[in-house]
Amino acid sequence: MVHRIAVVVLDRFAPLDLGTPGQVFRTAESPAGERLYEVVTCSPGGAPVRCSAGYTVLPDHDLGVLDSADTVLVTGVHGGQVLRDGTIDGELREALQGRPRVMSICTGAFVLAAAGLLDDRPATTHWREAGRFAKLFPRVKLDADVLFIDDGDVLTSAGIAAGLDLCLHVIRRDHGSEVANRAARRCVMPPWRDGGQAQYIERLVPPATGTGTATTRTWMLTQLNTPLDLDALAEHASMSVRTFTRRFREETGMSPARWLNLQRVEQARHLLETTDLGVEEVARRAGFGTTVSLRQHLHASVGVSPLAYRHTFRRP
Template structure:
């Protein structure tokens, strides 16, 4: 069983602390999730209560994946307290490490992110760049997968990165099952924009979910932006602007993303020919599917299928 160890630092945010247990713990006993603190003692959270973990930092040496959730003092300094540094030093080389929100500050303070691409909450991007100039920060995305180190943005993006890892480890069917159990979207691409603070839209600007759901039921059809705007009962110009404001993506990019996501599910869970999958998800040809899949994740449909079939065989 894959062991996930969550390291709670002083001032940890309770929501982010609970994400790994809730997400990985729903994957039908494929993961064991354990929580530790720097010295095994109770710690204050960012809320009006403390938490007690039954384990100290020695459990980090046994982890397959380590998760560091957000904590309040992260932006204060580029240095970590010595006990935290000592604890993180117990993580074996090659262990997969994940940060949620300000947890990226802890990783950066150890030097693990030097020369790497990473993300954190958009509101703290300027401070992060000031403290850690050697890190290539991308504050416009939900999460960054840099191989053995993954960083995610604020709050709910921690759910996204955990689902992403389940998808990598066990495929779309398991990840989608977990997402349904947690009542969250099964897939939000890491490159999707963070929801940057902006004026609240007028009431008429909300409600894209109905049109999104309508489109998801018709991915096999040649939907156009005009079709989407007509369903939403808006002009094309107004629809395009309001869709981007609410969803964080242009309608065209969102539609392509959903077609690619559905194609990935079919490549993982079926033996259908690539040409047939392309038609079922709304791409006119297998060549079009290959183009969009490669643009999204850098591999061909056959390579993607073989990768997940091999993972399933394990």
């Protein structure tokens, strides 16, 4: 059954935040080529809304369409009442209550918080608006240093491009890594960035001199099934351990150990979905060594055991 996503569009919305769900979810298909998501748009009263770039769009529906939505997604806004005083009108607040799953991109988290949906829950938003958010919504457990947060039925992302990562994460959560990876390829974007990755990465592009860690990261992906310690990684990069660790964090937003562990989890998920290999062999090939270690890391990442994951996402 096609999963319906209703995108709530408000005045002064961020243009990319509206285009992102329509583009990313539209590319998600089953192995048989069947569409998995339907994306519709709505606004209060079904009225035209003007984006922060100055042009106007006409959403498909009014807020009544939320009653038929499996997921509600609120785009970011670059101004307006909710950013000024943390409030939204009663119609919108009421319409957002009791939905099966709600998401926000960028400052859309302000809208969810104003509706009371983030009280006592972890959430994120654009780092530039984090101070304002914390003052307006002190009950929210704000983490302004991550790309996105998945808290089950409520998901929030950081600014702009992090919405792409959140949408891919939802596809991965709903349908597994292979479907998400195919969607990413069609969108010509990286297949996966962990939600815990830092929003702001100090060095966005590796130095042109070739002294960055990109080459070593590529090599690490070919060595997932072998022990890799910091000494070996630094030696491959021709750096001291201290310099390598610092530059790796500058370029990726995380430590070498965390990055490597995430790649191993991703490899294990891929093998569980696409092969009949036993769990012990999957653990070996992914670099976890033992089934116990694989089970612990996979459960920490996706909340299920290897066999349960395979049962859910194994492709015919």
